[in-house]
Amino acid sequence: MFLNQALDRIHAFSPEQFNSLADVLEPELLQQCLENTGTVTLRKRRLSMEMMIWCVIGMALYRHIPMCQIVNHLDILLPGKKPFVAPSAVVQARQRLGEDVVREVFQTTQSLWHKATPHPHWHGLRLLGVDGLVWRTPDTPENDEAFARTGTQHGESQYPQVRMVCQMELTSHLLTTAAFASVAENEMNLAAQLIHQTPDHSLTIFDKGFYSLGLLHAWQSSGAERHWMLPLKKNAQYRVVQRIGKGQSLVELTTSPQARKKWPDLPETLQARLLNKTVKGKEIYILTSMLDSRRYPAGDIVDLYGYRWEIELGYREMKQFMLQNRLTLRSKKPELVRQELWGILLAYNLLRYQMAQMAYSLKGIEPNELSFNQAAIFLMKELTIMPAVSPGRIPEVVNYITEMAEAFVLPHRRERSYPRAIEKIPSKYPVRKPGRKNAGQLN
Numbered sequence: 001m002f003l004n005q006a007l008d009r010i011h012a013f014s015p016e017q018f019n020s021l022a023d024v025l026e027p028e029l030l031q032q033c034l035e036n037t038g039t040v041t042l043r044k045r046r047l048s049m050e051m052m053i054w055c056v057i058g059m060a061l062y063r064h065i066p067m068c069q070i071v072n073h074l075d076i077l078l079p080g081k082k083p084f085v086a087p088s089a090v091v092q093a094r095q096r097l098g099e100d101v102v103r104e105v106f107q108t109t110q111s112l113w114h115k116a117t118p119h120p121h122w123h124g125l126r127l128l129g130v131d132g133l134v135w136r137t138p139d140t141p142e143n144d145e146a147f148a149r150t151g152t153q154h155g156e157s158q159y160p161q162v163r164m165v166c167q168m169e170l171t172s173h174l175l176t177t178a179a180f181a182s183v184a185e186n187e188m189n190l191a192a193q194l195i196h197q198t199p200d201h202s203l204t205i206f207d208k209g210f211y212s213l214g215l216l217h218a219w220q221s222s223g224a225e226r227h228w229m230l231p232l233k234k235n236a237q238y239r240v241v242q243r244i245g246k247g248q249s250l251v252e253l254t255t256s257p258q259a260r261k262k263w264p265d266l267p268e269t270l271q272a273r274l275l276n277k278t279v280k281g282k283e284i285y286i287l288t289s290m291l292d293s294r295r296y297p298a299g300d301i302v303d304l305y306g307y308r309w310e311i312e313l314g315y316r317e318m319k320q321f322m323l324q325n326r327l328t329l330r331s332k333k334p335e336l337v338r339q340e341l342w343g344i345l346l347a348y349n350l351l352r353y354q355m356a357q358m359a360y361s362l363k364g365i366e367p368n369e370l371s372f373n374q375a376a377i378f379l380m381k382e383l384t385i386m387p388a389v390s391p392g393r394i395p396e397v398v399n400y401i402t403e404m405a406e407a408f409v410l411p412h413r414r415e416r417s418y419p420r421a422i423e424k425i426p427s428k429y430p431v432r433k434p435g436r437k438n439a440g441q442l443n
Contacts, residue, residue, distance in 0.1 A: 033108060037100040052097045053105060055090070059330060059340060060347035061380055063323045067091075067330070094336055102342040109346065110176055113353050120171045120366065122304065123296055125203040125227060127170040129311035130194065130210065132187040133319075135162045135180075136328040137337050146334035148184035159328060162337065165190035166345070167198065170205070170310040172367040173317065174352045175345055180338070188212045195222050203290070205308045206230035213255045213270050214263030220289045221265070229288035229301065232274065236287075241271065248275045248298045250291065277302040310368060317372040318348050351376050358405035365409060375408040 030050045058070040068087040119126050134150070136159040137143045147160035164180035165187055177197035179190040191206075192215055198204065200223045211233040219228050238251040251274045260266045275286045275298045286305055290296040319327060323344070331337040355375050356367040 029108060030105065033101055033104040037098070037104050049097055049101070052093050053102065056094070056097070056102055056339060056343035057347045057350065060322060060344040061351075063326050091336075094339065095333075097339070099335055099339040099342060102339050102346060106342050106346045106349065107177070109353075110174065110349060113174060113349070113356075119169065122203065123300075125201055125225065126199060127304075127307060128176065128198070128202050128204040129168050129170050129308055130165065130191055130204055130206055131308075131311045131315075132163060132165040132190065133315050134183055135164060135341065136160075137162060138328060138330070138332050140332045142333050143337065147182045147337075150183055162329075162341065163187065163190065164341065165194065166311070166315075167194050167204070168311045168314050170307050170368070172352060172356050173310065173314040173372075174356065174367075175314075175349055178345055180341060188215050191215060192218065195219055198223065198226055200224040200226060203227045203229065203304075205305060207308065208233055211236070212259070213253055214259045214266045216289070217266050217270055218263060227289045229286055229290070229305065231305070232285035232287045238272075238274070240274075244273070244293045245298065247277055248273065248293060250274075251287075275302055313368075314348075317376075318344065321373040322348060322351070322376060351379060354379055355408075358408070361405055362409070365405075369410050370405070370408045371410050378404060378408070 030053055033053075034049055055067070055071055058065075059067065062070055066087070067090045071090055121127075136157075137147055139159055143160040147162055149157040149160055151157070161183035162180050163183045163185055164178060166178040167176045168174065169176055176199070177194050179193040181190060188210055191210055195218055198219065202225070204219065204227070206228060208231040210230060216228055216230075220226050236253070238253050240249050241252050242250040244250060251272055253270045253272060255266050255268055255270060260268070271291065273288050273291050273293070275288070277284050277286075277299070279302075284302060284305075286302055288296075288301060290301065319325065329337055329340050331340045351372070352367065355370050355372070358375070359365045359367040359370055
């Protein structure tokens with residue numbers, strides 16, 4: 001039995017509170033994505049395109065297993081004379097598959113998830129976060145030509161690198177869209193590619209590194225109630241138009257000629273709402289497009305900025321837990337690097353979607369309150385052994401997965417503080433530890 005067939009059987013026996021991964025990766029959906037991207041093959045191969053999509057997902061879920069073993073591990077080969085597949089055949093199949101299909105599957109599945117799942121709202125707005133991260137690629141001539149290297153005080157990085165900017169739904173940690181290019185590309189240029197995929201009636205929380213009036217204006221004007229918020233940039237120039245209340249005012253920001261040249265629709269001035277609040281003796285300034293002080297209370301907005309760290313936690317879940325700290329990608333060619341990255345995002349979303357269903361089976365628990373590390377290990381084990389489970393026992397396994405959700409609930413998060421400190425410059429000379437006697441001294 002193939003893994004996707006096992007998932008289909010789970011779907012057929014699922015109770016109401018449980019939806020299997022077959023909801024979003026059923027064979028008809030994969031076939032439609034292949035047709036949409038023009039990826040078809042007339043020749044009957046042992047590694048079909050539908051099965052290779054599962055193989056790309058398996059690259060992320062089973063990071064410690066070589067590619068040819070992943071194919072055999074997932075049992076995705078069509079019947080043939082040889083029981084196993086050669087490594088070169090897997091590489092050739094990945095090249096035939098390309099990156100467009102995996103990106104199409106990612107975009108289609110995330111859209112289906114949002115339609116099928118209720119979202120917690122903050123004053124009628126969906127909470128989103130945008131931030132960037134960097135991936136290392138193998139040091140091959142092809143990757144070196146396509147991707148730049150970052151410079152450090154000790155010289156260039158040893159690996160070509162890819163810069164990625166993602167948008168995440170903060171309560172579930174489910175990714176909604178992403179863009180990536182060489183590490184030489186600016187994060188704000190990549191963030192601009194996410195504008196048209198941003199849903200209406202949403203609030204996107206940015207880091208202060210994304211302070212660009214052109215980007216922020218395009219973000220809020222591209223749809224209905226597409227709000228943003230971020231910390232006020234140091235030395236930012238603004239004029240107070242009106243004092244709204246204690247710790248908040250309506251301000252006017254003047255755009256530069258360079259910004260208006262890059263963003264033709266950007267006006268000369270842009271109005272925003274500036275809020276400030278003292279937290280633990282430190283003055284915090286937040287800039288936002290939410291001008292209505294009655295609908296969006298000032299105190300709630302400043303406290304809401306702490307949710308920005310949810311996307312950082314999501315990146316840690318991907319790199320440290322799902323990929324087991326193997327930070328260098330597998331692929332040796334740029335087109336396969338991009339395919340692998342879409343596969344990582346798709347695999348992460350599949351696990352997070354399943355965790356969301358588990359969380360919603362409990363009362364008062366949000367998906368980001370489940371332990372990703374423990375839940376992912378459990379889900380991968382249960383779904384991997386599913387092909388060996390007899391059809392009569394599938395309902396029992398499904399109920400077991402749902403019942404285990406309570407075991408992965410995290411304790412309440414602790415308040416932690418990590419103040420910035422200047423690192424001590426190491427000495428060029430060895431330092432003798434206190435109390436240690438000289439080597440030549442007699443006892």
